Amino acid sequence: MLIDAEGYLIQARYIPSPNCDERPDRNDISLLVIHAISLPPEEFGGEGVIELFTNQLDPQAHPYYQALEGLKVSSHFFIRRNGEIIQFVPCTRRAWHAGVSCWQERTRCNDFSIGIELEGSDNQPFTPMQYTRLTELTQAIQAAYPVHDIVGHADIAPQRKTDPGPYFDWQHYRQTLEKRITHD
Structure with a gap:
């Protein structure tokens, strides 16, 4: 996988979100934050996440969505x-994924991080294909930017967030990432 100079992953489908802005320092990208999301909760494969990230989520489409109105x-x-x-x-722009957050005494993690959402929840394992793609994407990000820390959303906002949750296999992910680095 390859990220171009403008911050686009060549192999990804691109759907622009209006919920972003300029980074304070375009060269300060040092943190990768892994999240988990499903909309409606515990349901996979629908358009809810895309609609949320593009401000098109209909608050009447599901009772849970009413709490997300205007987000x-x-x-x-x-x-x-x-x-x-x-x-x-x-990647060169600031996505609004971390919210109120802190990592190693630095606040406003959106300023210096890249956010990856996995379709999932706290209650179910992630798929082998998600780990494969996450590893490939992580390598592409690390090749393009000086990302040296990889954390979960719960690590930067522990009072508010639990994702990627107890079913995210950190050990497997890190081992796979290290294995791919030594073999490439």
Whole structure:
């Protein structure tokens, strides 16, 4: 996989989100934040996440959506359960994925991070294809930017968030990432 100079993953489907802006320092991209999301909760394969990130979510379409009305959020990438990667925001811009957050005494993690949403929840394992695509995407990001820390949303906002949740296999992900680095 390859990320071009403008911050687009060549292999991704691009659906632009309006929920982004300029980074304070375009060269300060040092953190990767892994999230999990499903809309409606625990349901996969629908258009809810895309609609949320593009401000097209109908609050009447599902009772859960009413609590999300007016929410302006996005992520750089979304990895579906089948491995499809959708990009919403170029890596060179700030996506609105982390909210109130702090990592290693730095606040406003959106300023210096790339956000990846996995289609999933706290209650179900992720798919093997998601781990494969996440590893490939991580390598592409690390080749393009000086990302040295990889964390979950819960690590940067522990009072508010639990994702990617207890079913995310950090050990497998890190081992796969290290294995691919040593073999490439």
